[in-house]
Amino acid sequence: xxxxxxxSKDSQNGESTPEWYSELQENQQRWFAFLEKLEAKMEEFATxxxxxxxxxxxxxxxxxxxxxxxVYSGVNGQLNNIRxxxxxxxxxxxxxxxxxxxxxxSVLSKHHDLLSDFRSACSDRYNEFENKYDYWxxxxxxxxxxxLETEYQKILDxxxxxxxxxxCTQCGGNIVIExxxxxxxxxxxxxxQTQNTFAPxxxxxxxxxxxxxxxxxxxxxxxxxxxxxxxxxxxxxHQRHELSLSIIHEKDKKVLHEVQxxxxxxxxxxxxxxxxxxxxxxxxxRAMYDELxxxxxxxxxxxxxxxxxQLQYL
Amino acid sequence: MFKKLFGALTGxxxxxxxYETQTSNDNYExxxxxxYQEVEYDPETLHGTHYTVEDxxxxxxxxxxxxxxxxxxxxxxxxxxxIQNIYFNYRRTVYTEWNNCDSDQMIRFEHANSLKYxxxxxxxxxxxxxxxxxxxxxxxxxLRTYTAMCLKISAGIDYLEVxxxxxxEPAVWEELNTIWPQRMGEDTSFTVTTLFGQYYAExxxxxxxxxxxxxxxxxxxxxxxxxxxxxxxxxxxxxxxQAAYExxxxxxxxxxxxxxxxxxxxxxxxxxxxxxxxxxxxxxxITEFHDYQQQKQKEYAAKFAAEQGGNIADDVNx
Numbered sequence: 001x002x003x004x005x006x007x008s009k010d011s012q013n014g015e016s017t018p019e020w021y022s023e024l025q026e027n028q029q030r031w032f033a034f035l036e037k038l039e040a041k042m043e044e045f046a047t048x049x050x051x052x053x054x055x056x057x058x059x060x061x062x063x064x065x066x067x068x069x070x071v072y073s074g075v076n077g078q079l080n081n082i083r084x085x086x087x088x089x090x091x092x093x094x095x096x097x098x099x100x101x102x103x104x105x106s107v108l109s110k111h112h113d114l115l116s117d118f119r120s121a122c123s124d125r126y127n128e129f130e131n132k133y134d135y136w137x138x139x140x141x142x143x144x145x146x147x148l149e150t151e152y153q154k155i156l157d158x159x160x161x162x163x164x165x166x167x168c169t170q171c172g173g174n175i176v177i178e179x180x181x182x183x184x185x186x187x188x189x190x191x192x193q194t195q196n197t198f199a200p201x202x203x204x205x206x207x208x209x210x211x212x213x214x215x216x217x218x219x220x221x222x223x224x225x226x227x228x229x230x231x232x233x234x235x236x237x238h239q240r241h242e243l244s245l246s247i248i249h250e251k252d253k254k255v256l257h258e259v260q261x262x263x264x265x266x267x268x269x270x271x272x273x274x275x276x277x278x279x280x281x282x283x284x285x286r287a288m289y290d291e292l293x294x295x296x297x298x299x300x301x302x303x304x305x306x307x308x309x310q311l312q313y314l
Numbered sequence: 315m316f317k318k319l320f321g322a323l324t325g326x327x328x329x330x331x332x333y334e335t336q337t338s339n340d341n342y343e344x345x346x347x348x349x350y351q352e353v354e355y356d357p358e359t360l361h362g363t364h365y366t367v368e369d370x371x372x373x374x375x376x377x378x379x380x381x382x383x384x385x386x387x388x389x390x391x392x393x394x395x396x397i398q399n400i401y402f403n404y405r406r407t408v409y410t411e412w413n414n415c416d417s418d419q420m421i422r423f424e425h426a427n428s429l430k431y432x433x434x435x436x437x438x439x440x441x442x443x444x445x446x447x448x449x450x451x452x453x454x455x456x457l458r459t460y461t462a463m464c465l466k467i468s469a470g471i472d473y474l475e476v477x478x479x480x481x482x483e484p485a486v487w488e489e490l491n492t493i494w495p496q497r498m499g500e501d502t503s504f505t506v507t508t509l510f511g512q513y514y515a516e517x518x519x520x521x522x523x524x525x526x527x528x529x530x531x532x533x534x535x536x537x538x539x540x541x542x543x544x545x546x547x548x549x550x551x552x553x554x555x556q557a558a559y560e561x562x563x564x565x566x567x568x569x570x571x572x573x574x575x576x577x578x579x580x581x582x583x584x585x586x587x588x589x590x591x592x593x594x595x596x597x598x599x600i601t602e603f604h605d606y607q608q609q610k611q612k613e614y615a616a617k618f619a620a621e622q623g624g625n626i627a628d629d630v631n632x
Contacts, residue, residue: 041626070564074561081560081626082627085630184488186485
């Protein structure tokens with residue numbers, strides 16, 4: 001059952017390969033060719049879709065970019081469809097085939113390697129495909145990026161253009177719009193005290209929607225610095241771990257001492273990174289919220305509450 | 315992954331049959347009575363009635379603190395999150411031990427106590443508390459009324475008409491629609507958001523808005539009733555909607571055009587099923603419905619693909 005008694009039989013067969021091997025070979029070959037074709041489709045599709053998506057993003061006047069999102073979702077749907085196709089075939093022609101033979105062939109059989117090699121070759125190829133999928137997915141994601149500085153500038157320009165052009169409905173006196181209002185607001189006429197309703201334009205209202213992303217974009221470098229510091233912990237841990245492995249058989253005390261010093265140094269750096277990462281995170285958040293308060297001063301009170309909440313989760 | 319985890323739990327259950335809905339917390343006990351009849355649960359806290367909540371909390375604290383002391387003694391640096399996790403795990407252990415229950419019952423218990431133990435609300439278990447500053451009315455409009463207005467607007471009624479029925483200026487609505495969402499963001503216990511969802515699921519209304527009805531066809535009304543009572547039909551439409559989006563079709567609009575159900579009503583029913591699922595947590599059912607939705611999504615995807623002349627990689631074969 002465990003193949004213990006097959007040994008003599010195997011050795012008789014010598015170098016020859018078992019008959020099931022041809023099935024594996026064929027599946028592997030087909031699997032590689034299949035993925036290659038899927039990758040070609042994916043590339044062809046994505047390279048055609050990306051400029052189109054960019055074009056729609058530009059021309060979609062809707063502030064929520066609904067047309068863009070509909071098409072974007074359809075493009076991702078097709079990409080996903082390709083990915084699912086690969087996954088289904090992998091399950092059937094690699095995974096299931098492997099387990100089917102694995103239940104019949106002992107791990108002690110010298111031919112078992114053929115089976116393991118089949119699986120690792122196919123799964124490595126599959127990973128390669130998945131990486132390509134990720135790459136195209138990211139390229140498509142990028143079409144969502146909006147030029148927020150330009151959009152913001154348009155809002156500021158519009159505000160400059162309208163701020164002195166609002167007149168009281170009662171006395172006709174000029175009322176200066178003192179800031180960018182995000183929603184309909186009552187403004188009292190300084191001359192006749194009549195309450196006027198000022199309704200911001202669609203463009204002005206959109207400031208609320210883009211403010212956070214714009215603030216994040218402007219402070220992205222600080223977020224990256226925090227992320228890099230956070231990643232150091234694992235990195236330094238692994239460096240130290242490798243050193244500790246390297247001296248398992250080391251007898252020379254001098255070498256041991258030197259390596260130990262290096263390890264201590266790495267540990268010190270690691271502890272520093274652990275403490276420093278939350279600090280950098282907080283600095284980023286503070287800067288981001290400062291930026292946000294600059295963009296939407298009316299929402300400062302709310303923004304600050306959100307900041308305080310986020311601090312709790314650092 | 316989800317499928318694999320729970321895949322073994324589902325057999326070949328019958329399709330397209332009305333699922334027996336469980337609408338109260340008490341019903342699920344019937345299902346589990348056979349196995350766990352010795353344990354009686356408090357309907358509010360879902361703790362077994364054979365011990366006190368205080369005893370339970372003490373036991374959890376004792377075990378958790380012993381573990382924490384042990385960890386610290388061996389030089390581990392425990393932060394707030396680690397400690398919370400340790401408590402969380404011991405709560406599960408003690409609850410399961412003391413009540414001799416399965417993981418579904420344990421999850422129901424966690425849902426019922428999520429605010430107390432984790433500071434976060436779970437849909438289906440939130441009660442309006444008058445002393446909560448986050449729930450204080452805005453311009454005299456409480457969260458329930460605000461939700462009722464949102465329901466009308468997402469059902470397709472013009473917000474100006476909703477304002478008129480409520481008797482206030484559009485500017486007031488705009489403030490409401492700024493302040494309530496802000497509070498949802500600020501409230502870390504998610505009470506505002508969750509309660510909004512619960513009201514949404516109940517399809518709440520207020521007397522001022524009762525005469526404002528979104529237009530609904532006879533067929534739409536019948537379909538709406540059906541997604542409320544027939545979970546399989548709801549899952550089918552949810553799968554269809556998802557498939558539509560994947561083919562670049564506005565899924566919500568597609569549901570409206572083909573089944574006569576508007577977005578507000580559809581979302582309300584979705585919330586209703588989610589709340590009921592939280593209250594009567596049963597992993598076998600969850601898997602069953604999840605798989606059913608996936609299967610329907612595939613069927614509709616095939617239909618949409620055919621309409622669009624196929625998928626781009628249809629001609630690639632193994």
